[in-house]
Amino acid sequence: MNDGALVLFSGGQDSATCLAWALARYERVETLAFDYGQRHAVELEVRPQLLAAMRGLDPEWARRLGDDHLLDLSVLGGVSDTALTRDAEIVMQDNGLPNTFVPGRNLLFLTLAAALAYRRGIGVLVGGMCETDYSGYPDCRNDTLQALQSALQLGMGTGVTIATPLMWLDKAATWQLAQELGGAPLVELIRTGTHTCYLGERGTLHDWGHGCGKCPACELRAKGYADYLQHA
Numbered sequence: 001m002n003d004g005a006l007v008l009f010s011g012g013q014d015s016a017t018c019l020a021w022a023l024a025r026y027e028r029v030e031t032l033a034f035d036y037g038q039r040h041a042v043e044l045e046v047r048p049q050l051l052a053a054m055r056g057l058d059p060e061w062a063r064r065l066g067d068d069h070l071l072d073l074s075v076l077g078g079v080s081d082t083a084l085t086r087d088a089e090i091v092m093q094d095n096g097l098p099n100t101f102v103p104g105r106n107l108l109f110l111t112l113a114a115a116l117a118y119r120r121g122i123g124v125l126v127g128g129m130c131e132t133d134y135s136g137y138p139d140c141r142n143d144t145l146q147a148l149q150s151a152l153q154l155g156m157g158t159g160v161t162i163a164t165p166l167m168w169l170d171k172a173a174t175w176q177l178a179q180e181l182g183g184a185p186l187v188e189l190i191r192t193g194t195h196t197c198y199l200g201e202r203g204t205l206h207d208w209g210h211g212c213g214k215c216p217a218c219e220l221r222a223k224g225y226a227d228y229l230q231h232a
């Protein structure tokens, strides 16, 4: 359609890496986040500083990075009952999925992103979904996203595509990708400026970044960073 990309940018490590990936590739990049009643809004709070810092890393990125969008998706908290939208212990459920799984979340996110991209004249949606070392969320699978892309193309009558640069990377490789895209300054920005922790804990700065250090998201991030350092 054109040379623009819309990045699902939550403020976490993965989406920040996706944003850098898009800035290295597309002439015009816009960002989008959803407020769906996450029980901790820390991710959303770190976004403006992250966007400003991204602009500061590279004048070309500053030129390319355009509007940021925030959509209210509080309805998601009304229809689902998960550990991300209410105060509950993170546990594994009988169906093999952790109760941090918000059913249909990525389907909704990408459908709304496609609608916004349509209005903005943007042809590529970029998301940090990954099925390499993930929590088993079915809406992060490549098959799901390929099927959704077909549905969006048919349903919107456009050639909109979904790009998932992290799909086949583990967390260590995601750090490596950041290193390749923006060198040490980008790695440092992602390490200190992004937020991944499920519990919304920000206080301590570990070598792998901020977070409680105990929840599944922190454990994955810490392990990935350690692996990355080992092979860097």
Ligand code: ZN
Pocket: 196, 197, 198, 199, 200, 201, 211, 212, 213, 214, 215, 216, 217, 218, 219
């Ligand atoms: Zn945590």
